[in-house]
Amino acid sequence: MPDPAPPFQNAQVAAAFAGFPTGTRAGLLVLRDMIFATADETPLVGRIEETLKWGQPAYLTPDSKSGTTIRLGVPKTGGFALYVHCQTTLVSEHRSLFPTDFTYGGNRALLFDEKQVLPKAPLRLFIRNALTYHLKGSQK
Template sequence: MNPDIQSKFASCPKEAKQQLERVRALILAIAAEHKLGDIEETLKWGEASYSIKGGSPIRIDWKAKEPSAIRVFFHCQTRLVATFKEIYRDEFGYEGNRAVVIPLDTDIEQVPLRHCLLLALKYQSLKHLPLLGA
């Protein structure tokens, strides 16, 4: 894990840190399972950022002003969040066209987050398809 991201996660409350680590592990697992290549893991705008060639960046963070959830951020000029809202209307909370809200007590294996992350990681090859091919 990138040391900057490790420090960032360590600064969060235990439950938030654990949820961020679970989402990070899911991103890395998806990339490996689908042989998408190496993930670049950096800190951008104070948030953990994951990008891959051919994909759209994903950022994850916890904010003290809304302590009961983490956010998974997607590039706001893509169709990603609009697509998620269309196909997963009730499974998530959303923040505009840029984030999916994941409560700290959510089992991320029980919500369609894996599919959303996969669409982001493969975005460049899917962006021309209706509903990103979902």
């Protein structure tokens, strides 16, 4: 079993998580754990920086620069979401592999309901692809 996610790296990120509704927070913490666990298991990713971008928890690969930023948040429609930059091909590629496993928010988000069981293997693949997005075409 992988190690649990590390403690929050700064008070602002901890406060952002504390501000989420309870059910939403639980789902977002599962996604946070998956980001850190996937980074630990993926060669060339390196250290994950946890910060805020647009008021949302964000995860970057500052040393390796291997990935695109992953953000976690609450969409206007409710539930919770994992966001990536809208100009990446991550969501469209994932949608072609898993057309019915996820609810997609345009070309930038995977959307989740608080009560749904997260499809862990396909979700970990998405996170891995985001963390290694800038390595496309080179060795992953």
